Amino acid sequence: MRGSSSRMTNDRIVIIGAGPVGLCLSLALAQADLKVCLIEALGDDNFLEQVPRAGTNHPATLEMYERIGLYEKLEPRGIIAPVFHYWDRHEGTLIAAFDHGHLKNDTRFPYVLQCERIKIVEEALKMAKAHPNIDLRLNTEFVSFEQDADGVVAHIVNAAAEQETIAGRYIVSGEGARSIVRKELGIAFEGFTYDDRTLNIEVAYDFKKHGYADRNYISDPNEWSNLFHWKGPPDRWRVHFRTDPKADEKALLQPAALQAQMQRFLPIGKSFDIVGSNLYIVHQRVANKFRIGRAILAGDSAHVNSPIGAMGMNSGVHDAINLADKLIAISRGEADQSVLDRYERQRRHVAIAHTQAQTIRNKRLLAERDPIVRKRNHDELRRTAENPDLARKFLLRTALFESLREADAIA
Numbered sequence: 001m002r003g004s005s006s007r008m009t010n011d012r013i014v015i016i017g018a019g020p021v022g023l024c025l026s027l028a029l030a031q032a033d034l035k036v037c038l039i040e041a042l043g044d045d046n047f048l049e050q051v052p053r054a055g056t057n058h059p060a061t062l063e064m065y066e067r068i069g070l071y072e073k074l075e076p077r078g079i080i081a082p083v084f085h086y087w088d089r090h091e092g093t094l095i096a097a098f099d100h101g102h103l104k105n106d107t108r109f110p111y112v113l114q115c116e117r118i119k120i121v122e123e124a125l126k127m128a129k130a131h132p133n134i135d136l137r138l139n140t141e142f143v144s145f146e147q148d149a150d151g152v153v154a155h156i157v158n159a160a161a162e163q164e165t166i167a168g169r170y171i172v173s174g175e176g177a178r179s180i181v182r183k184e185l186g187i188a189f190e191g192f193t194y195d196d197r198t199l200n201i202e203v204a205y206d207f208k209k210h211g212y213a214d215r216n217y218i219s220d221p222n223e224w225s226n227l228f229h230w231k232g233p234p235d236r237w238r239v240h241f242r243t244d245p246k247a248d249e250k251a252l253l254q255p256a257a258l259q260a261q262m263q264r265f266l267p268i269g270k271s272f273d274i275v276g277s278n279l280y281i282v283h284q285r286v287a288n289k290f291r292i293g294r295a296i297l298a299g300d301s302a303h304v305n306s307p308i309g310a311m312g313m314n315s316g317v318h319d320a321i322n323l324a325d326k327l328i329a330i331s332r333g334e335a336d337q338s339v340l341d342r343y344e345r346q347r348r349h350v351a352i353a354h355t356q357a358q359t360i361r362n363k364r365l366l367a368e369r370d371p372i373v374r375k376r377n378h379d380e381l382r383r384t385a386e387n388p389d390l391a392r393k394f395l396l397r398t399a400l401f402e403s404l405r406e407a408d409a410i411a
């Protein structure tokens with residue numbers, strides 16, 4: 001970070017990254033009449049070429065999409081999935097089926113929407129392009145920033161490959177896990193990285209005829225997996241597998257190896273139509289501060305976690321909406337800057353006590369090797385799913401409502 005500058009007087013909010021977090025934040029601010037400059041390294045030519053990532057959108061997040069007018073664009077592109085399953089691959093049995101219908105009195109959305117991150121950012125980007133309060137800079141690389149008591153200046157390389165400075169009142173990092181803002185602020189990203197990588201295989205095949213729901217968490221002492229359904233055409237299913245940390249990356253991604261992996265998972269007597277694959281590393285980390293002065297972290301720049309439970313993008317969008325409300329209150333003179341400390345207290349608490357705790361627990365549950373503990377875990381899941389009160393409580397937690405209620409109670 002460099003020294004102070006008297007140019008830091010522009011009232012707009014500078015947001016780095018047009019991922020789900022940067023876009024939702026931009027839309028919420030712009031709709032409340034704040035000016036936004038949104039900076040994104042990708043351009044129209046490659047924006048839709050991003051690797052497959054998030055896609056399960058929980059009910060609490062759907063309420064937020066609805067508030068910014070995004071839900072109606074996403075629903076036709078996704079799959080409404082009220083039910084999810086836990087399976088025991090070792091025994092070949094369904095352990096429990098959880099139905100979001102238990103939340104019908106808690107939310108207008110008693111289901112998750114299976115709608116991939118790429119569709120979300122595509123739709124949100126169209127809305128951002130059309131909004132007069134958003135100055136969208138595609139093909140623009142954020143490089144560094146500086147701040148003083150009055151504002152910030154971001155240093156960028158613009159679409160014409162020229163260096164440029166953008167002044168604003170605040171800078172928000174929606175840059176994802178490799179956040180330059182976080183690094184420039186010297187904020188530690190505390191936590192750990194799993195040594196095993198996760199293999200994602202995408203196949204065009206109808207798993208429903210084998211009894212699977214649209215979302216399935218599959219426990220196995222040797223090779224846990226997840227199975228998720230996505231709307232096409234053609235309809236696709238993503239299967240995630242644990243891999244041996246020592247296995248060679250290229251060998252894992254060979255077509256024959258992918259086919260063999262799928263046939264071990266479900267022998268169907270013919271080849272699977274494999275339409276995509278990739279490997280990813282899983283981190284569990286939380287920034288030890290979410291804000292210093294006028295620079296604020298949100299989404300993956302502030303916290304990253306295993307995708308088991310679908311909480312990364314969802315909790316990032318919750319950061320965005322929480323932060324939007326606070327920046328709007330400041331701009332209207334209804335709150336002073338100290339309200340941003342509450343943003344950090346609320347969202348850091350959620351990242352640690354909910355997102356991290358729950359995703360670590362989820363992975364342990366699927367990978368548990370001790371047969372006695374496995375049986376105890378599975379019996380408990382079964383009992384919970386069969387009792388409507390316990391199932392509702394469980395779903396309020398997995399659908400992220402509990403994390404929001406807890407955050408609301410934080411002063």
Ligand SMILES: Cc1cc2nc3c(=O)[nH]c(=O)nc-3n(C[C@H](O)[C@H](O)[C@H](O)COP(=O)(O)OP(=O)(O)OC[C@H]3O[C@@H](n4cnc5c(N)ncnc54)[C@H](O)[C@@H]3O)c2cc1C
Pocket residue numbers: 016017018019020021022039040041042052053054055056057117140141142143174175176177180200280298299300301307309310311312313314315316
């Ligand atoms: C396999 C997998 C499955 C997942 N499934 C789920 C799920 O089902 N549900 C869920 O909630 N989460 C899931 N996640 C996590 C989810 O993808 C992330 O939490 C989410 O994408 C984070 O959003 P973000 O906007 O913070 O950052 P990102 O999505 O990483 O977006 C960051 C944006 O910033 C831009 N950018 C970065 N650096 C710069 C720079 N210097 N200059 C300009 N632009 C820059 C990038 O190009 C990008 O567009 C999954 C992750 C993985 C890997």
